[in-house]
Amino acid sequence: LIGLGVVAPGPQLAASGIALAPPAMTAWVDFPLRARLEDRTGLPVLLDNDATATAVGLYWADGITATTTIAALFMGQGIGAGLLSGGQVYRGATSNAGEIGHVTVDVDGPPCWCGSRGCVEMLGGTAVTVERARGAGVDLGPQDRPTLAAFGALARRALAGEPAALEAVERSARYVAVAAHTLVNVVDPDLLVLTGPAFAVAGPLYLPVVTEVVTRTRFARGSGPIEVRLSTHGPESAALGAAALVLQAELAPRGGDTA
Incomplete structure (x- = not known):
């Protein structure tokens, strides 16, 4: 055992090992997790x-070449993206790059905990999709x-063809496709992977919507195709990424500094 990888939703201070944490994890705010x-x-x-770690996990587990630029669109409690190019992760100045769930798609939309309004996460995330489905009479326990x-539970009902459940998930998929479109135009990846626990169960409903929008609206579509696919690692993609972070740091020290 050479190390321990821990992943969590952002925001966080990765350099100091402190989780700042979103509202769903208020008990962990400012907790010195790494030191403890x-x-x-x-x-x-x-x-x-979690999204960043997932991108590293894909790189190590799926045999992706170092010349590939990867965007891992992660959907769980929130929506984020892990970005990796040339075998190196892009983190940004504060290690919080890739927060695609907080791109505004409706300036007059509902307020978000991040301080903005009409974020993708507030319109197409798992929590609002569940709330919307319940409002339409879908029994989710x-x-x-x-x-x-x-x-x-909602995704399974939608996959079974229950109309109200399917409508709720398809509405979410349209917002997620907008996030994917923005991500692809900003990052210009070769490979876009839908990953995380939400896509692990509902991915077959999201993939065609995201693929159609990205293929049709990608700015660089004339320069060659982009591959859009579902992760094969199911709900364990973040855990796999956590292990991959340790491998990256141990076996590729430069990647360990920046990944």
Whole structure:
């Protein structure tokens, strides 16, 4: 055992190992997670964003070449993206790059916890999609059921053809496709992978919508195709990424500094 990889939604201070945490994780705000785990385990600990880690996991597990630019669109409790090019992760100045779920798609839309309005996450994320489906009469179990469990139930009903469930998921997919369109035009990847626990169950409903929008509206579409696909790693994609972070740091030190 050479180290411990820990992943969580952003925002976070990856350099200092402190989770700033979104509202769904208020108990972890400003918690020195890395330091506590290192003290308890005696192992080096790498803390990273779940979407970023997933991109690293894809690179290591799927045999992707170092010349490929990867955008991993991660959908779980929130929506984010991991970005990797030339075998190196792009993090941004504060290690919080890729927050595609907080791109505004409706300036008069509902307020978001990030301080903006009409974010993709507030219009097409798992929580609002579950709420919308419940409002349409879809039975998703108790109101206090965890969001991702309720979304999984919704996705299964949608895949079975239940009209109200399918309508809720398809509406979400249209917003997620807008996020994917923006991501692809900003990053210009060769490969866009839909990953994370939400896509693990509902991916077959999102993939055709995202693929159609990205293929039709991509700015660089005349320069060659982009591959859009579902991750094959299911709900464990972030855990795989956590392990890959440790491998990256151990076996590719330069990648360990920047990935």
